[in-house]
Amino acid sequence: MHSTRWITGLIAAALLISLLFAANRALFTAVVALAAVAALWEYIGIVGDIGTAFSGIIAKAIVSLAAVAAVVGGAYGHAPGLISAIALGLIAGGGWTVVTFGRDPQAGQKAARMLMGVVYVGLPLGLATIVWQMPQGATWLLTILAIVFVGDISAFYVGTYRGRRKLCPKVSPNKTVEGALGGLAGSVMVGVGLKLVLFPQVSLTGMMAAGLLMGLAGQMGDLFESVLKRSADIKDSGWLLPGHGGILDRIDALLFALPVGWFFLNFIFHVTTP
Numbered sequence: 001m002h003s004t005r006w007i008t009g010l011i012a013a014a015l016l017i018s019l020l021f022a023a024n025r026a027l028f029t030a031v032v033a034l035a036a037v038a039a040l041w042e043y044i045g046i047v048g049d050i051g052t053a054f055s056g057i058i059a060k061a062i063v064s065l066a067a068v069a070a071v072v073g074g075a076y077g078h079a080p081g082l083i084s085a086i087a088l089g090l091i092a093g094g095g096w097t098v099v100t101f102g103r104d105p106q107a108g109q110k111a112a113r114m115l116m117g118v119v120y121v122g123l124p125l126g127l128a129t130i131v132w133q134m135p136q137g138a139t140w141l142l143t144i145l146a147i148v149f150v151g152d153i154s155a156f157y158v159g160t161y162r163g164r165r166k167l168c169p170k171v172s173p174n175k176t177v178e179g180a181l182g183g184l185a186g187s188v189m190v191g192v193g194l195k196l197v198l199f200p201q202v203s204l205t206g207m208m209a210a211g212l213l214m215g216l217a218g219q220m221g222d223l224f225e226s227v228l229k230r231s232a233d234i235k236d237s238g239w240l241l242p243g244h245g246g247i248l249d250r251i252d253a254l255l256f257a258l259p260v261g262w263f264f265l266n267f268i269f270h271v272t273t274p
Contacts, residue, residue: 005243012241012250016145020138028132029075032125036067039248040121042237046228046248047113059100062092063114067122074126075133082126089118121248124258131262134271136198143194144214144261148253151187151215152222158182172226180219187215202269210264214257221256225249 019031040063066089073081097111104110131141159179167175191211195202225248229237238246265271 008241008243013149017142020132020142023138025075025133029072029129032075032129033068033071035247035251036071036121036125037064038238038240038246039125039251040064040067040117042246042248043117043121043228044114046232046234046237047117048110048232059093059096059111059114062096063089063118065089066092066118067125070118070122070126071129075129078130078133082123082130085126086118086122089122090115093118120255124255127258127262131258131265134265136271139198140261140265140271143191143198144257145254146194147187147191147211147214147261148218148257150190151183151218152253154186155179155183155219168223168226171223171230175223183219184212184215187211187218199269206264206268210261210268213264214260217260218253218257221253224256225252 019028022028041060044060044063066085069085069089070082073083073085077084093111093115097107100107128141131137131144134140155175156179159174159176159182162182163176163178165177166173167177167180188208188211191207191214192204195204195207199207225237229235236245237248240246241250244250
């Protein structure tokens, strides 16, 4: 399983880097949109089955289109388009709830969980398409990915070999305080290293703060998905990535880190979208 995890990760990393620097907005947007739909369906499977009846199919279609629209809005309409897409998805989902409530008293709760998924998955991945279009956008997005994934790897190995104190035993029994600190250190170090090579115009202090906060957000995202899975009594969100589980299992930390990265690029580093 460990070797399978590494093989899958290396192949995915190579494909992802190729996609980032292909300079093809339509291709990049399509792949991110597909990832959004896959992650969203995995999320729906975790938080509660909405059934295979026509109304359930329509509900899944609504939230899937909203997530895709958020990604496309980010790619082609920037922030206003992304926000409008999510708002329309929420309105459509709310309408579905009103129509189906007479037949299903749980419709409101199901819709609330599904619509949260639009924000949970669609918003961050929409921000990813906005970051990609910024000056040095592919490089910045690769930096965010590196900060998150190196932090995840560092947390795993430090926790495995040096972990003693449990971090959140009721949520994720294998995570340790030492692993979390090691992950944060890895996030900061890779952020600083990439700053020195790729972004000399960015302050060292700013990049250290960005690495620390993105690493912290990523760990919170990982724990959040663990809460969802533990509530549903499942181990993985899916099976698409051998050794990793589902798409959501692989991007859970990234979903929380991307908004932090976007904030730093806009308000601290002043990298503007053309």
